[in-house]
Amino acid sequence: MSTQTSTPAAMSPDELARATAQAMYDADACSRALGMTLLEVRAGYARLSMAVRPEFLNGHQICHGGLIFTLADSTFAFACNSYNVNTVAAGCSIEFLRPVQPDDVLTAEAVEQVLSGRNGIYDIRVTNGAGETVALFRGKSAQIRGSVIPVAE
Numbered sequence: 001m002s003t004q005t006s007t008p009a010a011m012s013p014d015e016l017a018r019a020t021a022q023a024m025y026d027a028d029a030c031s032r033a034l035g036m037t038l039l040e041v042r043a044g045y046a047r048l049s050m051a052v053r054p055e056f057l058n059g060h061q062i063c064h065g066g067l068i069f070t071l072a073d074s075t076f077a078f079a080c081n082s083y084n085v086n087t088v089a090a091g092c093s094i095e096f097l098r099p100v101q102p103d104d105v106l107t108a109e110a111v112e113q114v115l116s117g118r119n120g121i122y123d124i125r126v127t128n129g130a131g132e133t134v135a136l137f138r139g140k141s142a143q144i145r146g147s148v149i150p151v152a153e
Helices: 013-027 029-033 065-080
Strands: 037-042 045-051 087-096 105-116 119-127 133-143
Touching: 013 029, 013 037, 013 065, 029 065, 037 065, 045 065, 065 087, 065 105, 065 119, 065 133, 105 133
Parallel strands: none
Antiparallel strands: 037 045, 045 105, 087 133, 105 119, 119 133
16 A cells, blocks of 8 residues: 555545555554555455464464454454544454464455444454455444544644
8 A cells, every 4th residue: 555645634535544544554563463464445444364374373273263353453443543533442342253274364344334423333344265254343433532644733
């Protein structure tokens, strides 16, 4: 993803979403350390991927659920911060639907369902390399003060 050189006020909603995502990704040591890749971001939407590495396996030799959750949560963060308003999780839940095998590649897709006032609801579908749904995550967001990319006052 390339960062836009124009000011946030001059960007289209999708340009702003991409620029915000790049700024967040650059500051997000956890997502980078886990090998997450930004595939697509637009207003209210994000898609990330992550390869399942050997150290991600639990005692059953399948991907640890906490890492699936982390991918979904990061994808949620990129989607709900896409408007350049600092936004955090107010709550979330996940349903694990099938095990994830070693060396698979997971893709998480976050779709905004509702944005009302300072609160939003986002659904995140996590799929494996075969396109099978392995988990469904729902996040509730809350906007807080500030912006990801500084806005001229």
